[in-house]
Amino acid sequence: MALKLVMAMFSLLMFLSLTSLTSGRRELLADGGDFDVTNAKYGAKPDSDITEALANAWKDACASTSASKVIVPKGTFKVKEASFKGPCKAPIELQVQGTLQAPEDSSQLSKQDTWIEFLYLNDFTLSGGGTFDGQGQKTWKAIDPKNAKAGTINIRFHAVKKSLVKDITSLNSKNFHINVISCEQLTFDHVTVTAPGDSPNTDGIHIARSTGVNVTDTNIGTGDDCISIGDGTKQLTITKVTCGPGHGISVGSLGRYDKEDPVEGINVKNCTLTKTTNGVRIKTWAKNPQASTCSEIHFEDIIMNDVQNPIVVDQEYCPWNQCDKQASSKIKISDVSFKNIRGTTSTPLGVKIVCAKGLPCEKVEMTGIDLKFTGTGALTSQCTNVKPTIANVAQPLACATDAPVQAGPAEKSND
Template sequence: MASTVLIFSASLIALFLFSLTGVNANAGSNVFSMQSYGARGDGLHDDTKALRDAWAAACSSAKPAVLLIPKGKKYLNRHTILSGPCKSNIVLMSNLMASPKRSDWSKETIRHWILISGVTSLTITGGGTIDGNGKIWWQNSCKTNSNLPCTEAPMALTLHACKNLKVEDLKVVNSQQIQISVEDCTDVKMSPVSITAPETSPNTDDIHITRSRDVQVMDCTIKTGDDCMSIQDRTENLHVNNMVCGPRHGISIGSLGDHNSEAHVSNVTVDNGRLYGTTNGARIKTWQGGKGSAKNIVFQNMKSAVEVSDVLFKNIRGTSASEEAIMLHCSSSVPCHGITLEYVKLTVKGGSNDVRSTCQNAEWKKSGSVSPQPCSFKN
């Protein structure tokens, strides 16, 4: 049975699309475009071989290389391994979409969609999207339908045994399962990264970190169906700053020590987090019977509030005991929205019309007459 140490409980609230613009690809860099290797980019034909061939050419380049997946197209890919070591630094730029067919994954490849392994000095950048096309996997999950058998599903992007790794200006959407997994890596910087999937999508953990050290995750926005971050065994020197997280499960260390195992996590700082609609907030999860340690952990400057939305006040008449008859006061971090006042008339006790109201961090609209009006409104 799992035992949980709750560090901070948030209340319920409140790769790659690329051009060369802004990328460090100077005249000394070799550019390898997927289209030069036969990619169609129509979202229908399989471009897996083109990606692998372009990677092989970039990885063997003696000069710094750019693997370019041109802007404005969708490159359909099945399971792909992009491995090193490479002869020089690589900048990877792409807009990739997973095959929608579960049959394109075998028992041997089912855990990974894009796996990048053993590369030093890799930058993933460019402002584009990795689309996991996860709907078919979610529909066949035992967590969606308890009558179905529980099976594994691919992780969208796995970064394995990489050093001096940068992930910048990347969007990941609708992963089949885990969105980004960082495994056995050193010196990793991720900023900014946007990850989205439906709240109901099962097991779509966002940033999963294990057996890695010296990792920085900054300015990331995460909205999916599971943990915003999953921090696992042998994570050391992790700094997370300015993360927007929610809904679902929040930021988790663990589970640690399952199946009587030994696990160690140390020197983790989560700073300036904003949590929306998370069921647990920030937490450390451990298992009875396990051993090891979770030490030097800091959760600080984290904000949460109860989100108030879609509220109707209708046909309200009466007198107020104080001159301040209406107060719409909401959190500055999570403002109220969708508030409607419909036919409201309030006066001060004794019949005086000298009635006041105040409004803070609230977006509202009126239907019919409203008096007093708490602040500027939207029709």
């Protein structure tokens, strides 16, 4: 009897102990905390594929009812593809300290257009000082420059709100580095984008159909637009961005597709562009399927260092002769300012503002433009279908005539 009683008591103690441990694990999950992909539960190891480990850690963290953090420590980790999807139950952070490495071949991905994506998230933070390496070199060599949409986007944000991306690097993306669609109040702070100047269609940050996005203290050197701004973008602020190599900071191109939404409230300030093929520009396709508007666009305190086309408004944009240049753009541009733009241009055409036939640009202001041509010959400007308000602008840049002028190298054609 005594032995049976002892055994019964031991069994009861073991049951209570296991129940307590299970409850503790559930409580830990509910309480949030750190979810390191290299711990025993997830089993991620450097120089191996951690796709499954990353997905499992995210699933647990996203289910937590208090703030949680998924951690990828220092080291190089291979990721086939990853989808970080919400909504999550509490604020969540992905802290990438090491390097995540994409497959060299996009055909290995189930989604041919995206490698890493963040979807339907609120109060999310991406941080850690780590690198998203798209390994795009092989893809670039195979791309036809007239159809440079091949290859995957490194990082996509879709329907992400009230969130922060800071201290991360996007390296050698096969396509756009960072794509922002349908987001609200999303901030990029101290982000680095790096790819060779001849890498096709590798826009640094592309933003469309989003409201209240901020890009600040960011360094972008790539093969296409450092920042490109698509339709439906509203209340975008870009400050203290360095750009080069690249094609500059561009609103557009706009008007290529049907049902494009208006662009309004774009503020670009305190930025520096170095040896880029364009500076700050607005571009709309020469022929559009429907009318739209582009308004409240302001460029201020911009430094140009040996930039080819410093100030551009081009409503006859038609890369690779894909449209009818004789057609007139239906995108109405208004309330645009270029203030305190100074530095050097490597081509004689310092200012080019070519607006749509029959739809002149309105309320265009140029103030404090001071550009020096580094080559031989005279500095010039061109204005067509626009009568800008001008103050403190040197005569060669005063844009007072529609007469043809000597043009610099053509703007880069990639969309």
